[in-house]
Amino acid sequence: MKQRLGPQLAAPLLAIAFALLVSGVILLLAGFNPGDVLSVVLQDGFERQRLVETVNRAGPYYIAGVAVAIGFKMNLFNIGVEGQYKVAALVAAWAGASVSLPGPLHVLFILAAASLTGAAWAFIPAILKATRGVSEVISSIMLNAIAFGFSSFMLTRYFRAPRGEYAGTVGTVPLDDSGRLPSLNGVLERIGIELPGSSRVQSYVLVAVAVGIIYRVVIWRTRFGYDLRASGSNDGAAAASGVDPKRMIILAMLFSGAVAGLVGLNNITGQAGRYTDVSVVSGIGFTGIAVALLGRNHPLGIAFGALLWAFMDALQTPLSTNELPKQITAILQGVTVLSVVIAYEVVRRVGVRQQAAALRRETPAGGAPPPGPGPAREVVPA
Amino acid sequence: MTAVDATSALAGTRTVTGPDRRGRTDPLSRLPGPARFGIYLVVGVAILALAREITGAGQLTAEGTFRSALALSMPIALAGLGGLWAERAGVVNIGLEGMMVLGTWFGAYGAIAYGPWTGVLFGVAGGAVGGLLHAVATVSFGVDHIISGVAINLLGVGLTNFLTTTTSSWGNQTKESPQIPNNIVEVDLLPFLNSPLETLSEQNRFFVSDLARITLGLTTNVSLLVLIGIALFPLTWYLLWRTRVGLRLRSVGEDPEAADSLGVKVYGMKYLAVITSGALSGLGGVMLVYLFAEKFQSGQTGGRGYIGLAAMIFGNWRPGGLVMGAGLFGFMDSMQSQVDSTAHALLVVAALVLALLAARSLALRRYTSAGVLAVLGALFWVWYQRTDELPREMIPYFPHIATLLVLVFASQRLRMPAADGKIYRRSGR
Numbered sequence: 001m002k003q004r005l006g007p008q009l010a011a012p013l014l015a016i017a018f019a020l021l022v023s024g025v026i027l028l029l030a031g032f033n034p035g036d037v038l039s040v041v042l043q044d045g046f047e048r049q050r051l052v053e054t055v056n057r058a059g060p061y062y063i064a065g066v067a068v069a070i071g072f073k074m075n076l077f078n079i080g081v082e083g084q085y086k087v088a089a090l091v092a093a094w095a096g097a098s099v100s101l102p103g104p105l106h107v108l109f110i111l112a113a114a115s116l117t118g119a120a121w122a123f124i125p126a127i128l129k130a131t132r133g134v135s136e137v138i139s140s141i142m143l144n145a146i147a148f149g150f151s152s153f154m155l156t157r158y159f160r161a162p163r164g165e166y167a168g169t170v171g172t173v174p175l176d177d178s179g180r181l182p183s184l185n186g187v188l189e190r191i192g193i194e195l196p197g198s199s200r201v202q203s204y205v206l207v208a209v210a211v212g213i214i215y216r217v218v219i220w221r222t223r224f225g226y227d228l229r230a231s232g233s234n235d236g237a238a239a240a241s242g243v244d245p246k247r248m249i250i251l252a253m254l255f256s257g258a259v260a261g262l263v264g265l266n267n268i269t270g271q272a273g274r275y276t277d278v279s280v281v282s283g284i285g286f287t288g289i290a291v292a293l294l295g296r297n298h299p300l301g302i303a304f305g306a307l308l309w310a311f312m313d314a315l316q317t318p319l320s321t322n323e324l325p326k327q328i329t330a331i332l333q334g335v336t337v338l339s340v341v342i343a344y345e346v347v348r349r350v351g352v353r354q355q356a357a358a359l360r361r362e363t364p365a366g367g368a369p370p371p372g373p374g375p376a377r378e379v380v381p382a
Numbered sequence: 383m384t385a386v387d388a389t390s391a392l393a394g395t396r397t398v399t400g401p402d403r404r405g406r407t408d409p410l411s412r413l414p415g416p417a418r419f420g421i422y423l424v425v426g427v428a429i430l431a432l433a434r435e436i437t438g439a440g441q442l443t444a445e446g447t448f449r450s451a452l453a454l455s456m457p458i459a460l461a462g463l464g465g466l467w468a469e470r471a472g473v474v475n476i477g478l479e480g481m482m483v484l485g486t487w488f489g490a491y492g493a494i495a496y497g498p499w500t501g502v503l504f505g506v507a508g509g510a511v512g513g514l515l516h517a518v519a520t521v522s523f524g525v526d527h528i529i530s531g532v533a534i535n536l537l538g539v540g541l542t543n544f545l546t547t548t549t550s551s552w553g554n555q556t557k558e559s560p561q562i563p564n565n566i567v568e569v570d571l572l573p574f575l576n577s578p579l580e581t582l583s584e585q586n587r588f589f590v591s592d593l594a595r596i597t598l599g600l601t602t603n604v605s606l607l608v609l610i611g612i613a614l615f616p617l618t619w620y621l622l623w624r625t626r627v628g629l630r631l632r633s634v635g636e637d638p639e640a641a642d643s644l645g646v647k648v649y650g651m652k653y654l655a656v657i658t659s660g661a662l663s664g665l666g667g668v669m670l671v672y673l674f675a676e677k678f679q680s681g682q683t684g685g686r687g688y689i690g691l692a693a694m695i696f697g698n699w700r701p702g703g704l705v706m707g708a709g710l711f712g713f714m715d716s717m718q719s720q721v722d723s724t725a726h727a728l729l730v731v732a733a734l735v736l737a738l739l740a741a742r743s744l745a746l747r748r749y750t751s752a753g754v755l756a757v758l759g760a761l762f763w764v765w766y767q768r769t770d771e772l773p774r775e776m777i778p779y780f781p782h783i784a785t786l787l788v789l790v791f792a793s794q795r796l797r798m799p800a801a802d803g804k805i806y807r808r809s810g811r
Contacts, residue, residue, distance in 0.1 A: 330540025
């Protein structure tokens, strides 16, 4: 049955409005004027510099969101994106520094290394789920922790740059320039967009766009994607028509892990140029879950979620320069996620109730009983 | 069933309970719980003592090792207990981490503003509010349990960081609180045994001295807070397995429709369980503040909420097994700060444990299982012989790997509540 677009869009907007309200109340309680915060948001939040920061930050969030969404499409919860990109970033940084290749090839090599490593790490929960029935959530949580230990172990024992040669933190050997992604400032200037001072648009955002296109094509335009969505919405029916559920679990997790592997490369192929304990930010895997939820697994929806999340992040700088508590953005983000999922659920229930009522009107008395709300089987209704 | 049983299910012994088709029944399984627990403890101490004799790593059974292991395992155990309450009522609680964070902040705030014991109550209440939020989202609104949990974790960190900067009485710190006044007394549980135990522990006798040292480590200078934490485990067992409310609560986790038809208030039970769950992880956060840094620090929990969840699964959704899991995590945590030779001796411990499990499988005529365990044990022995140290970075993660292995090899023996993680809607609503 066709769903109306109105409530589908109203839900996230209402939820965001609710989150703003809650954050405003919290600000009031803490003795701040929500109006001050709002005016900073409206004045400084949309400055070019902030927008550049938003776009740069949105890249990794988007990729993480897509990785999580691939799992959701198949009713798998890839909570392990966190560990997958951590390990992948380390291996890719090391592999990239160990070879010398010409320009674009070098970058592609690094991306491929990261994808393969991410997929390999995701293969562990996949094979455990397919062969032993181990919940991918539990095994991924274990593997997230193990990934941290494993990567610091590999870094200090095997992948570390020779002592003394590169001063400062423990890390891999820096990448050659051929392995780094250029900034997009030049291109933007040519089309007439001047950027202030030190801000640079990282071309990593193009990787995110490519990932979005691949996601869209693979999930909605290929046999594999069709099987995946079929298994996700009704695994029994899919299995009955010849889709091997175990094979689908493994393939979906591998695909998700391959995308997840790319999350941590932003800084490695960018300004830092090497893997250190600080060059790869942690926590993006969980942001990815939030972003996928906000965007309801839709390629454009996730982009909206990632940009919104990144925009809230970018607000931290102007807020703290105006001596306002920048941490309010994290509350805003948390409340937004929770109220968005609740809003979607409420909309779904209202929709089901309306359908049932419509059916009752159409069927004569004593006819077929109306369908009940039924359990919400999918993690996120597609 | 406990963790040790679970590990023994290695290599596909198929039956769940009752006589094994291919072997004998484990005589241990006929013993009552506490007796079995005691036997495991004695065997555990014996293995550590033997490993100490072989390797000469005295720290393996030192007083200090066990004192810090006890303290380190408390937050994990309480988070796990929180997980146990929620999951027994059918609600998966990934939000333990966030509730624990709330516990650390409110615990520190209450302690600074009103004194340490009020602080404990504040921390527990803070966690309980997190639990309430999870209950509203999952029970009333039917949101996916894991999604709600992830959101609560984000929210917990965000809210506490915000509160830290805006609490003016805490000064200009953005990441931590001032020191808390901590005058919670530390007691000796067996004061009359202290001097004989001390004499024994200095004599270097096999097993007896080790046991004396471990007992001293676990019973002297124990914070009253830790005692309360420990008491919650038998209390939970009693409440959940021996009272009417407990039976109802667990029935909701097994089959909510059936429970509803018998008049159990399913939503009410779930609310009760999840709020208790939050309160317990809040207490875990309080422990973290009071027993270690004596102040709130951003990021203090370090994923211990998730580890608590792992300990609970390791212990097969039972309080006794959970204690063992949390103890293992705490022991490994305390090993991380040891000298290399002590950590290296853990390989001998692993080899001995596996050899023992192999012998047990042999006695039960589970030959495949015995073979696999023996080979694994031998591998650990070779690893010990061939190397001089353990990868220090990996030590804290060995329990995670052990949990993963238990999941892999004993997944048939693990039994989570039947309706765990399922969204329940009362029919006709």
